[in-house]
Amino acid sequence: MSLRTAALRLLPAALLLLSACSESNTKTEIATSAREETMATTADALDSTKSASPVASATKATPRPIRLTVPDTAYAQDVALFLGGQQPSQHSDLTKLAATPAWQAFAQDQDKSWDKYRATHTTRMTQWANTELDSVHANSPTIFYPFSGPDFLNVFTMFPTSQTYVLMGLEPVGSIPARTTLENPKLLPAVKTSLWSVLNFSFFRTNDMAVDLKSVELDGALPLMMLFATRTGNQITVIRPVQLDATGQLQDAPTDTTQTPNPKSIPGVEMKLLGPNGQPKTVYYFSADLSDWKLTSKSAPLEFVRHLGPLTTYVKSATYLMHKSYFNKIRRVILRRSRYILQDDSGIAMKYFQKGAWQFDYYGTYRRPINLFAKQYQPELTTAYRDTLHRPKALPFGTGYNWRQTDSNLLLAKRLVPLAD
Template identity: 55%
Template structure:
């Protein structure tokens, strides 16, 4: 067995254990949203104190260092990158990412060029709810968009400082956090709740920076922001401490072609009851962005549930395109008169822990002999194996509502 497989892959037995551990922590869906105890996947996270202003003068070097890539010759991190432990971490990371790009990135890029060419040319804003810090898949599928709006329960975090970068625990923390997304294409919510609350990785931002570096982006600036109750983006230090404001971060970056792009990450619970507490400011903000291209995968079937109606309705009202796996919006919510569908891959049943979200209507769509499903040459979502995965592209037939 290769070094890469020993370090980054687990046998099927361990994967089964992972699924079991998730199942144990997933409660039975209530008939109506509970007043005080929402679904565990959306349990309210402790609110950290507003972060200090970011020192972004060398943020690209921090991103590169976290990614196991070379830093500038004059960088203050140069001595750290000369340490044997970082050298081993970087070599291991290179091997892992080389494997990832050959088995996933190249296949996704080839598929997207063929199947999403017109979609990508008309997708200035990619809206990715329930994403966590997964910038990786967003920029791989939609590489030329102007803005990516990511939303997850994980705290925003900060640009790692000297103490975090010098910590001997950093390298293992990075490996642990990346394990599931590099092997199975998704983050595990319950694991991330633990992984991103350490000294070394205190939230989503460090992984977003890492993904930017590993997708050949140059990070140029980081700004901590918040959303006002009206859905306006404001600097974090102008926030009213008494208001229930949604914390976020803006990452400015430049891709390999020189295209300036922005990544926004917001730490927000998208359940209806929690949106009521924040005046749905995250949805008001999304409405201000113009027509959206929505991307959803590995979303724990939350928008199948009655108490995620507000975010579901926003997507259906404001999206020009929706690209999702079966864990996104259930087929029954799409009006056939408003949407055209293209199905990719294979749909059988959700994995056992989500069995109750099986969709007979989706099975029927995949069995349509006239509009046959198209091939999907890579794995994605909870059914992560190549021949078990599915994606659906929904194209709006009429303009998004205002």
């Protein structure tokens, strides 16, 4: 039996074990639950967000952010290629590392994995999106992807024509890996292990990813975002550290890393790309806790999103956070500012959509959430998916926690009433 087959068969048991740990935390009062959610004790094993402690560590005075202050763009592109198992440019000093037997074997393995992913996901997702999201693409210059982690891969595949992508999660921002990190013999196995779940299940097993990458000094979301950018045919042109001030205004991050950061600022990064067709794109990632408890004292993420203009929001593998009462602030902003919402059942619960304000298109299959999230079952979705007059449409790829194609679902919500002020 192969290691991957064994891992797949063991996954349900692992999820059940995590469920036992997780459910005990959700029976407390709402205020306590909000605090627990901030510390990522609810569904931490699969959540695409992380605990607040890495966020705090990302803002500590360390020399690492200096590498991002005046980045060598050519170096950043070559690092992204190297991490993704793609040949760096001829003039790069990484060509010597890429000539080693270890990297050559890694590159060959990655090519096989990505070829399989394209066959089972990317090609099908692209064909589906071109048909079902055609009008959405035409009216979606800005995509908001909350609880995303570093997942530029899926949002770009779904919305390849958009100009701006705003990702938010609890993972620290991270930095462009240094040469010493790239020379670490543990790096390539760690990257391979971290990518395995997203390429096979379509979501990150965040705990494992954090442990694996931290052990080789990949310190946050940025390195994987860079990797995904190049593997989807984009070219990195600019990377710069940014932050949101207390009012949600975008600023350059301070260059003096010894200075105590503003406690109400939100760390982030801006990555500018040239798309496969030469179209300029801008990707933002902000390390932010989106629970009500945290947004009450640090509202910058909400203010930034409010001023982005009309949004298309994408939600996937979001651990059902916006089903809960203490994620009301971010849920409300999405519902008020989005023209379209594309989500699996882990996104916004159906009960929060205003009746008569949205048109819904259902895709795939809805039965029940996996055991870890069994309490988030939605009878409304079961009713919708059993409607014989308006049958759900086919979904030709797997996505979300129910990652098998035969079990996956997506919902496209289209606004019918004007956007709220």
